Amino acid sequence: SYVLTQPPSVSVAPGKTARITCGGNNIGSKSVHWYQQKPGQAPVLVIYYDSDRPSGIPERFSGSNSGNTATLTISRVEAGDEADYYCQVWDSSSDHPGVVFGGGTKLTVL
Amino acid sequence: QVQLVESGGGLVKPGGSLRLSCAASGFTFSDYYMSWIRQAPGKGLEWVSYISSSSSYTNYADSVKGRFTISRDNAKNSLYLQMNSLRAEDTAVYYCARAYGDYVLRYFDLWGRGTLVTVSS
Numbered sequence: 001s002y003v004l005t006q007p008p009s010v011s012v013a014p015g016k017t018a019r020i021t022c023g024g025n026n027i028g029s030k031s032v033h034w035y036q037q038k039p040g041q042a043p044v045l046v047i048y049y050d051s052d053r054p055s056g057i058p059e060r061f062s063g064s065n066s067g068n069t070a071t072l073t074i075s076r077v078e079a080g081d082e083a084d085y086y087c088q089v090w091d092s093s094s095d096h097p098g099v100v101f102g103g104g105t106k107l108t109v110l
Numbered sequence: 111q112v113q114l115v116e117s118g119g120g121l122v123k124p125g126g127s128l129r130l131s132c133a134a135s136g137f138t139f140s141d142y143y144m145s146w147i148r149q150a151p152g153k154g155l156e157w158v159s160y161i162s163s164s165s166s167y168t169n170y171a172d173s174v175k176g177r178f179t180i181s182r183d184n185a186k187n188s189l190y191l192q193m194n195s196l197r198a199e200d201t202a203v204y205y206c207a208r209a210y211g212d213y214v215l216r217y218f219d220l221w222g223r224g225t226l227v228t229v230s231s
């Protein structure tokens with residue numbers, strides 16, 4: 001089965017840039033989606049199709065995907081960005097594709 | 111408004127059964143694939159199951175295959191998850207989520223608030 005690897009934690013100072021990676025075998029050939037989850041809340045989609053932003057998501061959130069790594073980039077980080085972030089793809093290696101989530105990355109704003 | 115509301119969670123003994131429901135409103139439910147996704151306490155997201163818009167296709171995570179059954183009633187705008195032979199490791203918040211897009215490009219653009227299932231003696 002397909003495995004997505006995320007760093008458990010990333011720390012960044014306010015106003016700086018945070019980069020959260022999601023590693024997977026040839027992940028560049030897949031479509032990667034990103035979710036933000038704050039404590040006690042349901043996840044919220046922040047990036048889809050590698051780099052598209054849903055309406056209402058600030059332009060500070062961007063994504064890229066190439067080779068074996070997809071990256072969620074948060075520019076000019078704010079205290080309100082502190083949350084867990086998850087990447088997601090579909091594992092289409094079998095006749096019945098399944099959904100795969102990364103283990104999640106806790107973003108701490110210093 | 112556009113929303114998903116889960117219900118049916120609770121405390122159940124190991125080996126027991128539970129049926130979760132998810133009520134959809136504000137959109138054409140029958141147009142979308144739907145999914146259940148769970149999160150054990152302090153852990154990450156784990157996909158559980160999905161069902162196609164017409165119920166023609168379903169799939170399950172290996173961890174629940176043979177024990178859980180996903181279904182839907184488009185006339186009632188409702189999604190269900192029948193959970194049998196429950197284990198302690200099934201303890202989690204269960205989210206209902208709408209899948210948007212095509213085939214293996216789908217992403218989850220709408221989530222419910224979740225319902226907690228606790229499996230304990």
